[in-house]
Amino acid sequence: MEHSQLVKISKRMSKALRHQPERLGITLDEAGWVPVAEFLAAMGIDRGTLDAVVHGNDKQRFAIATGDDGVERIRANQGHSVPVELGLAEAEPPELLFHGTGAAALASIQATGLNKGGRHHVHLSPDTDTARRVGARRGGAIVILTVLAGQMCRDGHTFYRSDNGVWLTDEVPPPYLRT
Ligand code: HQG
Secondary structure, eight states, rough: HHHHHHHHHHHHHHHHIIIIIHTTTOOTTTTEEHHHHHHHHHHHHOHHHHHHHHHHHOOEEEEEEEEESSSSEEEESSOSSSSOOOOOOBOOOOOOOOEEGGGGGHHHHHHHHHTTTTTTSSSEEHHHHHHHHHHTOOOSSEEEEEOEEEHHHTTOOOEEEEEESEESSBBBBBBEOOO
16 A cells, blocks of 8 residues: 555544544444454554554554453554543653644744643654654744753652653743753
């Protein structure tokens, strides 16, 4: 299957597994999982296509796991707007993390810090290349902010690392941001 078609399916999967499962007629459990068989039927795709999307994914957006009941399930690794408890363990972040965004948001971010908006957490990148790719989604000039994550952690802010290497926290107040 063409790469562009896989990207299209990946986007439909993200929408269903993070934001609007009901539109696909599926229900996520409290940790965000849905049985693979049910998901394939709802998406109208075969297993080979699903595996191609999951394993070929540039950001490892999805995870497949077999539960204690022997049922294979899939979920999005992060990025949800529907309430799910991902069960992520707290982790000690590196001293610096990064956040890529559009220049248009800079003044507001400097005034109020990074806010999670519709997602469960603020998403931070481990390196500037990743942050640049995230910021490029906004179109226009990209701003890469440096987050003093180590200092935040020592000051009592909690960090989590999702299974695909995205760092998550509740907010980044302005004093911890550098342009
Ligand atoms: C901005 C994608 C004004 C923030 C990416 C961002 C990432 C503010 C936008 C993941 C603000 C939210 C997350 C403030 C934050 N004033 N703007 N105070 N605080 N913002 O998409 O971090 O492809 O929810 O800078 O690659 O861009 O979905 O978050 O521009 O990993 O897997 O509000 O989503 O991954 O946008 O991206 P988003 P994000 P996926």
